[in-house]
Amino acid sequence: MRLTILLVMALTIQSLLFAQIPNNGINLTGMERTWDKPSFHSKAIISQLKELQRFGYTSVRLPLAVDYLLHTDQRFLRELRKVVRYTESQDLILILAYFDHQLAEDQLDLKVLKLQENWIAILKSLDGNLSNIYLELVNEPQLSPNTWHSVVPDLVESIRKVSPNIPLILGATNFNSLFELSRMKPWDLDRIIYTFHYYEPFLYTHQGTAWTGPQNSTKGIPYPFAAEAMPVLSPQARGTAGEINYRDYALTGNRIAMEDKIGQISQWAKQHQVVLWCTEFGVTVNSDPKSRQNYLLDLNQVLQNHGIPGFIWEWEGNFGVKELNLPLR
Template identity: 55%
Template sequence: MPSGINLTGYERVWEEPVFSSRITIKKIKEVKRAGFDAVRIPLALSYLLKQPNFERELRKLAEASIQLDVQVVIANFNHGLSEEDLTQTMETLSQNWERVLQIFPANQGNFYFELANEPELSPDTWYKEVNRLVPRLQQIRKDIPFILGATNFNSLFELSRMQPWSLEGVIYTFHYYEPYLFTHQGTAWTGPQNSTLDIPFPFNPSLMPKIDSRAKGTPGEVNYRDYEKTGNSIAIEDKIGQISSWARRNGVQLWCTEFGVTQNADEISRKNYLEEVQKVLIQHQIPGFVWEWEGNFGIKNLKTEK
């Protein structure tokens, strides 16, 4: 079972990234030395495919990953799927993947394609569109598994309400950032609800800070009140156990392609959380990918067990 990590940066279109196989291969070697044997690489395909050297650089990465004996997930970020312009955005998604699929060597067993990270479509729309798209792409490549998640930010709860697609060669994924109050504490983009800092994991009443005044009257106030029940290993086992049971009942393969906690949390709590989630995933035989190696959730300098 692979121990995975996200190598982020190429999904951040606002930073105008330029894809470099040399830099990415260097990072793969770093994470391999740290004990990881699988990487998930978020790529803004619609943005990167406009760069003249992207396909050549991606081919170099594919060839190097075979030599390095590392499993690689190519995850499509910033895909722009929308209900308002569904026909065009789905066609763009398909065309982008048709180009990318042909870059990777056949029958290697190293590569996986995650079609659309956290699709912002209705569950019914996404279900129908996947049934149209995947068979079309499998006509090009039948040997590489496709990774599919549910809507609502790859929610495990949304996934557990789904009937699996009647498709071959599919791996199901979910993201795990529960409890959000802890994992996203102090993150500006999530707003006042997560403004309370110094929240420990696991819950310890003697270490709990006072709730930040900005969080009062938001969902963060309720989450703060309930943290005694949500901030512990029992809650993690309960949630991951639910989606694990769904996968077993339906006879499908399941991965967790993102789990992590912001660097705003203290180091001991971060270690406790990451190791606890990893332990539960291993118990349920679910491959997991930490978010992320470098960045505001980065663990590059955090020593954790894997």
């Protein structure tokens, strides 16, 4: 009984620290795509935010190629301030997520220093307009788990010197893997939100996406699994992980499998008394609309059942949900 009371007290304290708990949110993408050479225009971003508001979204994650924008767009910081002021005036939760960090074991100290300098430049520019802002310090870090765990405290300390109270979002290595996160000991740091990305089963969510290679070349995969509706395995997928994933899809392509995986990371968060969000989940437009709807509604419900706010990837793009008009808020 005493342990239960202590756990409830700890979770209540966490809730007070993060009074703005988001409803299900959306990723507003485009500014992370360095290959498109983006320019940050506040009018265009605010117009998109207004569209999201009309659809009922009150929480937005904004992926940013921070280093690229800081060094190629002289107006970036000024334009970002305008966007932040707008979201503050509208009580919109806004996550700024750093995408082009290029963290790697090679020249790690220099790359961490650049990351710190860029975040500090943004924070000093915003100059206190941070009541609704969260920073996702590094999107999908690709360091060894031990290296990443050792890097974070100094990174957070440098941010705290500029903005002591701003909530920070951190995930595990291996593309913000929930499995890596479940094996990780939380940092001894305050005002941290832990995140994971969910694209399981990969065979379904990334079917037909060229950038993931032959393993996902099989298209027409339904959700949930239905034997009579399954396509033939693509010849290109033979001998790859996609062949194994195809074989196992009867077990993984359903809500029970979702509940199992999300339940594990939810239990980890409760055990360690930390706040947990899912800042990315989604399905490629290569899947048929009905299956996409089934998947997103199932996952949304599972996240809600565990009290985990989720942010769909994405509004417009290869995973865009704009045309689906799903009731996920």
